[in-house]
Amino acid sequence: MAWLSLSSPVSVPAPGPRLWRFARPTLVVLIAALAIGVPLWLVAVTSAKPQGEAVKPNLDLPQHWQPASNYQDAVNQGEMLRGLLNSLLVVVPSVVLVLILGAGAAWVFARRKSRLVSAAYALCISGLLLPPAVVTVVMELRQLGLANTRPGMIAVYTGMYLSTSIFFMTGFIRAIPFELEEAARIDGARPARIFVRIVLPLLRPVIATATIMVTLYAWSDVFYAFFVLGGGERATLPLNLYQVASAQLYLNNWHLVFAYVVVMSLPMVAVFLVGQRKIVSGITSGAVK
Numbered sequence: 001m002a003w004l005s006l007s008s009p010v011s012v013p014a015p016g017p018r019l020w021r022f023a024r025p026t027l028v029v030l031i032a033a034l035a036i037g038v039p040l041w042l043v044a045v046t047s048a049k050p051q052g053e054a055v056k057p058n059l060d061l062p063q064h065w066q067p068a069s070n071y072q073d074a075v076n077q078g079e080m081l082r083g084l085l086n087s088l089l090v091v092v093p094s095v096v097l098v099l100i101l102g103a104g105a106a107w108v109f110a111r112r113k114s115r116l117v118s119a120a121y122a123l124c125i126s127g128l129l130l131p132p133a134v135v136t137v138v139m140e141l142r143q144l145g146l147a148n149t150r151p152g153m154i155a156v157y158t159g160m161y162l163s164t165s166i167f168f169m170t171g172f173i174r175a176i177p178f179e180l181e182e183a184a185r186i187d188g189a190r191p192a193r194i195f196v197r198i199v200l201p202l203l204r205p206v207i208a209t210a211t212i213m214v215t216l217y218a219w220s221d222v223f224y225a226f227f228v229l230g231g232g233e234r235a236t237l238p239l240n241l242y243q244v245a246s247a248q249l250y251l252n253n254w255h256l257v258f259a260y261v262v263v264m265s266l267p268m269v270a271v272f273l274v275g276q277r278k279i280v281s282g283i284t285s286g287a288v289k
Contacts, residue, residue, distance in 0.1 A: 047071070047258040054255035067259070074259040082233070083240035084267075090150055090225075090236060091218045094157035098214050099207055101158070102165025107199055109166065110173035111181075121170065127163030132156070134227050141228065153228050160224075161214045172206040173199065215271050237264045 038059070046054050047070055049062035074080065109121040137156060138147065146152030176199070184194045200207075222238040229235060231243055241264065245257050 043258045043261055046254055047262050049255050051253055051255055055252055057254050070255050070259040071263060074256050074263060078244045078260050079240060080263060083235060083237040086234055087219060087236040090153050091215060093154045094218055095211055095214050097158045098161050098165045099210060102162055102169055103200065103203060106166050106169030106173055107195060109170045125163050125167045128167060132160060138227050148230050150234060153225065156224055156228055157218045161217060164213060165210045168206050168210055169203060172203060176202055212272055216268055219268055
């Protein structure tokens with residue numbers, strides 16, 4: 001037994017740091033779940049309550065469930081179908097223009113090296129730091145005859161979010177090996193064919209990301225839509241919600257307001273789920289190749 005007294009003592013790690021190492025991510029996830037889950041729960045349960053229980057929104061479960069009736073009233077009385085059509089007519093062309101123009105400009109900025117190109121790139125991404133002035137935008141649209149029109153709203157959204165698309169896509173294209181494009185040029189491919197057949201397929205992950213970001217921003221925008229469209233027959237879903245919530249019909253009817261919010265958010269949930277899958281598949285395929 002003498003060897004026991006000569007052996008060095010075994011160091012046992014203190015339980016405090018080890019416990020904190022496992023508790024820290026759990027705490028972060030719990031805080032994030034509360035910050036996101038509590039508002040979602042409030043909207044969901046309030047949208048299923050009758051008007052008497054929803055006067056003062058709270059986290060309690062409804063004593064009487066009537067989600068079908070609330071959603072039906074929100075769709076019919078809130079004129080959601082007209083707002084949905086207006087949102088699609090504005091958001092979809094804006095997203096398409098942002099992606100096409102952003103991808104083309106990013107390809108030029110990533111491959112061309114000159115002071116003029118660098119200056120143009122700095123000017124294009126300056127929109128990330130310099131938000132558009134509402135008064136200037138509205139006055140310019142009036143001069144062009146595009147005020148209170150869908151093309152004017154599409155132009156505003158395209159100009160606002162084009163900087164974000166160019167910024168992300170330029171950095172992504174710079175990471176693509178230039179030898180792929182050189183090989184296509186040797187085979188006789190023209191620039192348009194190289195862009196469509198080589199560059200765009202490799203941009204799928206960043207295109208999915210830009211699509212989600214631009215769609216979420218434009219779909220939920222009410223500030224610029226209020227000044228550019230001005231409401232009426234061309235009101236988008238968020239602007240239409242603002243109008244009906246301010247009307248006498250929706251005063252203190254929080255169950256209808258939250259039901260409207262739930263239905264309005266469903267298309268964006270679907271876009272996010274589809275886009276997230278595209279991002280993961282694009283990154284995985286690129287890693288395998």
